[in-house]
Amino acid sequence: MASSQEVPPNLLLNPRANVLSSASAPLSTVPSTNTTTTQPSTPITLSPEEEQARLTAALSDKKLGNTHFTATPPDYEIAISYYRSALEACPPNLTEHIIILHANIAAGYIKLKRWKEAEDSATNSLTASGEDDEILRLKEMKKRKKEEDEKKKSIEQGKDAAGSSTGSTVKDTSDGRIEEIEDEEEESIEWGKNWKARLRRAKAREMQNTWQSLAGALEDYKILSSNRFQPIPTVDRKTIQQALTRIPPILEEKKNQEVAEMMGKLKGLGDTILKPFGLSTNNFQMVKDEKSGGYSLNFSQNNK
Template sequence: MSSSVSDPVSSTPKPAPGLEKAPPSPPSDSDDEQETFHDAATHFSPEDEATLLAECNATKAEANSLFAQKDYAQAISTYDRALSSCPNYLDYEMAVLKCNISACHLYLEDWKNTIDSASEALENLERLDPLPKPSRSNKQQQKQQQRQKQNGTAKSTRGNLGKETSSNSDDTVVVEIPADEDEAVALHRLSHSDARLADIRRIRIKSLLRRARARHRLATWSSLTGAQEDYTLLLSLHNTTTTTPSSSTRTQTIASNDLKTVHDALARLPAEINTVKEKEMGEMMGSLKDLGNKILSPFGLSTDNFKMVKDEKTGGYSMNFEQGAK
């Protein structure tokens, strides 16, 4: 299902982003894999888990209908009910619900809750498909590309960004079918794993786009910096090629309209960040000055009595006291 995220600086919302549907969970290859993240005591029997998932999916369908009717506030409450039915160790199903909740908050222009819900969805997805940690050389390359864009000297390299093969260790592992497993069953299991991996990465892109837009619209120094990080990550994920559990290759792409949003936002954000940074720094210094005046006033002094003088040789500052300053 295609993703639609409107321009982060546009005041008019675009059509609502599509909701996600969680397919039935494929059988796990190993119970120990889940135990890594969740206490065994939180796991339900297969029968109880199936009952809870059926209840969760029925409630989610109700929430989807409310979303389609643009009753976003009621949809959020209904998605929350679905979450309460979903076993908390089913990270993908939890992520889908939280991603849908972030979409509701986005259209209510509740930027903070959009960010929180999308971040929670991303945490669930990270446990299922951890993002490779960028190497030192990749970080330096990204910084250099960002400087080039800010200086207006970036060459046409957008089509090449993110095409490096993922460094996940699974990419180099040969998939072998266990001797005691039927080949048809094994191939079915691997195809389900491939489909689930594609779903995970699709939901990750949606969650990142929603969080980035909300951070951009929140427009604080911290949130704008976070939006820049999200958009940069999205750009690195576009056209990334990885090897799936069945040893086939899959290329991760971002829809063209969303990719345009990413490029446009990254072009604007450096200047916006600097403007908001200066504004917030000025407000902070003003607050500190007011506090200092309250402390000094009983002594007949004010912050105007203290002047910061820069040493041109060392670049450091010294403070001079002036008795008659006002």
């Protein structure tokens, strides 16, 4: 263990500076609770020599991280610190390396059972690969809008809209729908290669065991079960299918539990507010109108 004289003063302020149990670990990248790697706000231009030098440094740190990850015994903290150092060195345009490094950090946090940090790191990996939830939702919305527009054009013009747009590729699907894909999007329309990061995020979310995290885990497992993820090994597909069976009843139970807790807190707050008036929340009852399906609030002076 490095002495205080051997550790730079700025690291002494870090509450987890003692994770540097290896004298060779990169001192500038102590693992922290913030798993987001800061990227330059504006693109930087590197010469071929600079890019190669930074890539070499990143791959060297990644290799050292892998060594600590698989050592006997393993040192996941040090492995994470090397992966972080590799991220700092890696040229920002080399996306494939950034995707893998974030996924490796997520794997390290899973081993340490630091579930929220594992989730955040896996999300960073998915974001880098263009496969995070919001990005996928926007793509799906854009695809649906294109399909609707094509149908409208076909109806209005009385003919197939298949060549109406220049600079685009038109694909005739098996059910007769016309799907238009812009040229610049043809390379990015295929997604699902980064299944390891999504599987790690699903596990990290499930282990947090809250209504919100379980719902997120279930969503990830459902995406993983789709045919978009062909390369997933059989053993991992079995894990995914088991999770799809296991999580829904737990999710429902957790939902009911958290809703009950929330309503209890709201009731307590309401009773505190109403007490000076000699009332309580028991004086107010929600009554459902069977015809309309709506609810009305009834007041009863006798309920205490």
